[in-house]
Amino acid sequence: MICKCKKTISLLLVTILFLNLFFPAFTLYAKEEEGDKIVKVGWYNSDHFQEGDANSDTKSGYSYEYLQGVSNFTGWEYEYVYGGWSDLYDLFLEGEIDLLAGVSYTEERSSQMNFPSQEMGFESYFIYKASNNDDILGSDPTSLKGKKVGTLRNNLMTVYFEEWMNKSGIECEEVFFNDFETRDRAFENGEIDAVIAVNNNIPSNSGLSPVVMVGQSSYYLAVTKDRTDLLEELNRVLTLIKENNPYFTESLQMKYFKNTAVNAALSPEEAKWVDDNYSLKVGYIDDYMPFCGSDKDGKISGVITDIFKTWQEQLNLKNRLEIEYIPYDSYTKMIEDLQQDMIDAVFPVTDNIWRSEQQNIVQTNNLVQSGVYVIYKGEYNDDTTSKIALSDHSPFQKI
Numbered sequence: 001m002i003c004k005c006k007k008t009i010s011l012l013l014v015t016i017l018f019l020n021l022f023f024p025a026f027t028l029y030a031k032e033e034e035g036d037k038i039v040k041v042g043w044y045n046s047d048h049f050q051e052g053d054a055n056s057d058t059k060s061g062y063s064y065e066y067l068q069g070v071s072n073f074t075g076w077e078y079e080y081v082y083g084g085w086s087d088l089y090d091l092f093l094e095g096e097i098d099l100l101a102g103v104s105y106t107e108e109r110s111s112q113m114n115f116p117s118q119e120m121g122f123e124s125y126f127i128y129k130a131s132n133n134d135d136i137l138g139s140d141p142t143s144l145k146g147k148k149v150g151t152l153r154n155n156l157m158t159v160y161f162e163e164w165m166n167k168s169g170i171e172c173e174e175v176f177f178n179d180f181e182t183r184d185r186a187f188e189n190g191e192i193d194a195v196i197a198v199n200n201n202i203p204s205n206s207g208l209s210p211v212v213m214v215g216q217s218s219y220y221l222a223v224t225k226d227r228t229d230l231l232e233e234l235n236r237v238l239t240l241i242k243e244n245n246p247y248f249t250e251s252l253q254m255k256y257f258k259n260t261a262v263n264a265a266l267s268p269e270e271a272k273w274v275d276d277n278y279s280l281k282v283g284y285i286d287d288y289m290p291f292c293g294s295d296k297d298g299k300i301s302g303v304i305t306d307i308f309k310t311w312q313e314q315l316n317l318k319n320r321l322e323i324e325y326i327p328y329d330s331y332t333k334m335i336e337d338l339q340q341d342m343i344d345a346v347f348p349v350t351d352n353i354w355r356s357e358q359q360n361i362v363q364t365n366n367l368v369q370s371g372v373y374v375i376y377k378g379e380y381n382d383d384t385t386s387k388i389a390l391s392d393h394s395p396f397q398k399i
Contacts, residue, residue, distance in 0.1 A: 039230065041067065042088035042100040043080040046180055048200065048256045049102060053082060062200070062256045063101040066120060066221065069248060073237040084179025089154045095224050103222035104156040114231040118238045119218035121249055123198040125157040128208040130187075131316055136194060139271060141170060141212040147193040148173045150183045157196045160215025200257040209316075279322040281343040282308070283334045286327035291348045291368065300325045304347050307367060335359060 045053055052059035067078065081088065081097050092100045093112055104123075105115055127149060129136040137143045149172045151158045158174075165171055175192050177183035186192050194211065202208050223231045241248050284292040284304055292302040304325075312318045326343055328334035337343050338361060349356075349363060356363045376384050 037074070037076050038079055039076040040096070040098045041078045041080050042092055042097040043082050044085045044088055044179065046102070047202075055080065062121065062252050063221075065252055065255075066249075067099075067101065069241055070221070070234065070237055073240055074233050084181070085155060086153045086178040092222070092224055095226055098224050098227050098230055099221060100224075101221050102219050104217040104219045106156065106159075109222075113225055114223040114228065115220045116223065116231060116234045116238055118235075118242065120221045121200075121253065122216070122218050123200050124216040125160050125196060125214050126199055126202075126210040127161070127194050127212050127214060128197055128202060129194045129211050131207050131209045133193070136211060138209055138211050141168065144172055144194065144211060145170050146173065148175050148191070149194045149196060150175045150177055150186055150192040151196040152177055152180070152183065156217060157198065157215070160217075161196050164212075164214035200253075274317065274321050277321070279324045280345065281324045281326060283326045283328055283337060283343040283346040285331060285334065285348070286329060288348075294327060300327075303368060307347070335361070 043050055043052075045051060046061070046063075049061045050059075050063045051061045052064075070076070071078065081091065083091075088097060088100060091097045100113075101120065103109070103113070103115075105119075109115075127141075127144060129138075135143065136147060149161070151161055151174060153176050158176075161174070172194075175186070177186065183192075183195060187195050195208075196214065197208075199210075202210075221234065223234060245251075282304070284300070287293050289302050292300070292304040295301050308323045312321070312323070328337075334343075334346050338346050339359065348368070351363070351366055353363070374385065374388070378384075
């Protein structure tokens with residue numbers, strides 16, 4: 001946990017949750033035996049959402065786990081139909097495919113297909129540029145004027161993009177593609193200057209940076225028009241899943257979409273702070289490994305160095321902001337210096353929002369999970385904890 005004193009300058013250390021722990025799941029239900037109903041699913045490749053381009057490939061992603069969660073109750077056996085988004089969308093409208101994941105709702109589409117009662121997820125649409133492209137500025141959307149922007153046919157992101165251009169008066173050159181792979185290759189080859197993509201499947205290490213959001217919407221696991229039997233089953237099962245696991249979609253969101261380029265981008269206020277400051281002063285508790293400490297040569301070491309190194313890389317700050325580490329023997333003294341603006345951030349602190357409020361500091365989300373234990377000598381009895389030694393050196397004994 002890192003704390004910062006100035007609430008108006010909350011840097012995005014919250015994005016670097018690379019030490020989160022994921023625990024293996026354990027199954028509570030078996031698939032229903034209903035004659036193994038064959039259900040055709042349109043399968044287009046999309047990073048972190050649907051991965052695995054053939055039956056022999058290992059499949060993964062948000063949509064894959066969502067579909068498996070549904071089949072655990074229905075007993076459906078999936079037959080995957082592979083292709084690009086536009087081609088699969090046409091097959092879906094023609095009834096050649098039963099299910100298509102990631103379909104946003106519109107009134108026009110509601111007459112062409114069936115939408116279940118519960119959404120599959122929520123997404124935002126951004127214009128992305130290459131992080132090293134200085135011709136397009138994240139702080140100035142007008143720099144997109146006249147640029148070639150790649151988008152997909154038969155996709156709601158294109159509708160939002162065109163609406164954004166009309167409202168903003170920023171005219172771009174639209175370049176249409178049938179699938180994500182062709183669009184991405186064109187971008188890599190320099191044939192287009194930017195792309196429209198959802199926030200969920202552009203990871204923080206992709207080399208892309210968001211420029212401006214053009215729209216947002218919920219998306220669904222849509223059912224082809226004539227398969228009302230599947231829609232009825234799907235609605236029933238989605239209710240069961242919600243009752244048994246109210247945070248099913250939220251857990252998938254955290255698993256697959258937590259480290260995105262949007263989360264790893266500075267806000268205009270944060271970018272200004274970086275421009276106005278050449279260094280970030282970080283206080284740390286010395287000799288507190290594995291979190292932080294100094295080696296025999298007095299050089300900073302521990303988890304803290306991994307955190308800030310990753311942070312600088314993901315936010316492209318390596319040559320813009322120097323990290324100045326300041327060791328402390330006293331946790332109390334470190335917090336006092338933070339409150340007096342003598343340092344900008346501290347590490348580590350405990351996850352205690354109430355204490356942070358009393359101290360007038362702001363804490364990020366958890367960066368590291370660690371247990372706290374009581375160590376005692378001899379046989380445990382009622383008097384063992386009557387006297388407990390506390391160290392001013394340890395932030396975790398201040399709970």
